[in-house]
Amino acid sequence: MDNDTVVFELDGLRIAFGDTTVVEDLSLTLRRGETAALVGESGSGKSVSALGALDLLPPSAKVDGTRRLLGESLDGLPKARWNALRGGQVGFVFQEPTTSLNPLHSVGKQLAETLRLHQGVRGRAARERARELLVAVQLPRPDVLLDAHPHQLSGGQRQRVMIAMAIANDPALLIADEPTTALDVTVQREILALLARLRDTHGMAMLFITHDLNLVRRHADSVHVMKQGRLIESGTVAQVFDTPREAYTRHLLAAEPEGRAVALPAAAPTLLEAHALSVAFEQGKSWLGRRPAPFVAVHPLDIQLARGETLGLVGESGSGKTTLAMALLRLTAADGEIVFGGERLDTLRGNALRRRRRRFQVVFQDPYGSLSPRMPVMDIVSEGLRFHHPELSDAEVERRVAATLDEVGLPADCAARYPHEFSGGQRQRIAVARAIILEPDLVVLDEPTSALDRSVQKQLIALLRDLQSRRGLSYLFISHDLAVVRAMAHRVMVLKDGRVVEQGDCDTLLSRPQADYTQRLLEASGLGDRT
Structure with missing residues (x-):
């Protein structure tokens, strides 16, 4: 694929639950190597759009419109084909890795499972590939972490494991839904720099869903602004941030924390x-019985x-x-x-x-x-x-x-x-x-x-x-x-x-x-x- 290859397209996406429409007429295009940010306030329809586009909503949801991945229509796909695409050609990184990872299984077992399902890789070969993935996402001591369980890792480490699982099968599209919300600023920067490197290395397109416009300014190529289920403005980062057309976009850009603390009395006790x-x-004691x-x-x-x-x-x-x-x-x-x-x-x-x-x-x-x-x-x-x-x-x-x-x-x-x-x-x-x-x-x-x-x-x-x-x-x-x-x-x-x-x-x-x-x-x- 060259850099002009269209990886993912939505045309007139509509999502409804019963008589309530939550996403109306959403259209966007992602190309190879591009990071597109989908932004808006909570409830604007960002996450539900991504879930609906890839058939991850409950059966009560009605999804209409045209969806294509690498030119293949996603409309009306059988369940088996969806299962092959998700985790294969499409990777996901969700907001909260603690709830996305199985607490009962080791990191190595969970990585090996996705390799088995999508590539048929098993045994020693799966473990070695899992180790390579942990190295790729720059986790220290990969041999130790393969046998660790999610609760034994920090938040940043768990998010890196999620990223390793998302890229395990060389996806064409990576969807990152609020991947850094619960992380501190230095880990945020490391995770987003890692995603950018992996995007360039693997030639992926990335859909970055976030409410943090500071992160969008520094890490995205294009911006798509949603309000109440509708796409109201799109453009390059420079266009949208420097010359926003819509009042709502200007409202989001102006929503940075402002002001200072209330004045403190001089003689406050x-x-x-x-x-x-x-x-x-x-x-706890070590296996030799010694307590550190x-x-x-x-x-x-x-x-x-x-x-x-x-x-x-x-x-x-x-x-x-x-x-x-x-x-x-x-x-x-x-x-x-x-x-x-x-x-x-x-x-x-x-x-x-x-x-x-x-x-x-x-x-x-x-x-x-x-x-x-x-x-x-x-x-x-x-x-x-x-x-x-x-x-x-x-x-x-x-x-x-x-x-x-x-x-x-x-x-x-x-x-x-x-x-x-x-x-x-x-x-x-x-x-x-x-x-x-x-x-x-x-x-x-x-x-x-x-x-x-x-x-x-x-x-x-x-x-x-x-x-x-x-x-x-x-x-x-x-x-x-x-x-x-x-x-x-x-x-x-x-x-x-x-x-x-x-x-x-x-x-x-x-x-x-x-x-x-x-x-x-x-x-x-x-x-x-x-x-």
Whole structure:
């Protein structure tokens, strides 16, 4: 195939579930060696378009239009032919490798399975080819990883395994659906550079589905913008980014996190401080019966947070950010002194500690996994309130829930609904409501925006800043997204391997970093030339 070869075509693609049309009249063409980005907000139809185009939607979906792969019509193909194409001429890299990989099978077995199904390769030959694939995606110690299970790998390593499986059979088309959303910025850069190298080496066309326009700007050739199931604008990256025609496209481009943290009072008192805080985990015995030295996740450090202040904790995955935050809240065992509101927290036990927990709350990364699907919003938001304030009547609890939902921008009538009925941004607002209804002094925000598209991120940041201003909240803000940190934090602490690399005023540190490691984080995030 030469570079003008058309690999994949959609012409007038339409997808409907019953009477509801979710994709209308989508047309695009991908050529050999091209990376086309499909962008838009959550619910715009990006992922469902790719799934529908390759017959991966449930039987209730009705798919119309013309679909072609290397000139072959995909309309009306028998199941056996679809099975041969998917994983063969078409590779997939999905957003969450943890759910895409089988936790019961080793990496080598899963790679060998796709080779057996599509090439008939078995036994020693399959294992050797699987090893070659791990080398191709630049995974260290391939012989060890072949026998490892997915839970033993980091997020970046699992995503590389997914990529190895996707390219195992030399596909003509690679579909990457939000492949870097849950990864830190340096791993994001490595994964996307790897995909680009593999695209060029194998001569693939790549469809890159994402809500992150910074990544599109740096890694795509063409852009296709979707809104409410319709393709509203297409062009080269330069055309769409420099001279967008549509107001919606301009809205997406302007949806970068903006503004700065609310001003901190000059004499704000200290809320939280820790001295010589460290966290170590015992490791299991080796097969010789020896127990290795404990793994030190956080080396001794001091930390301080004022009332109304946001401290950003940044660093790569495994740097100790979340472990440090959980240790400060006494949710992870730690050594050192922790003082919260003038009271020693590290010495409290039992009921005394449980009574203090009302004063610090957590909002987690995943708005889908952190809310019980079996509980209505009323029960989710009120659960902690009922535990800490059993004296409240049902009427008072309902009144407080309604007021809190209103404060986070949700209507009171959503209290009777369940999490699956809400968008990602709405679910994260529910999680925020659950945290603030107890009127805490401190909220730990653990990657609260990473699963959200940029426009929803912008709304959530504005909400969090507003709540901080009105309630005097302190935030520990954990994130790998330095653009979001810049919009939220007063100060930043940079962690690497459980040690503090540098810390200081947010604007100063991000504009004039002193440590090479911080500079690499900024470059990987795309802020290096904009701060």
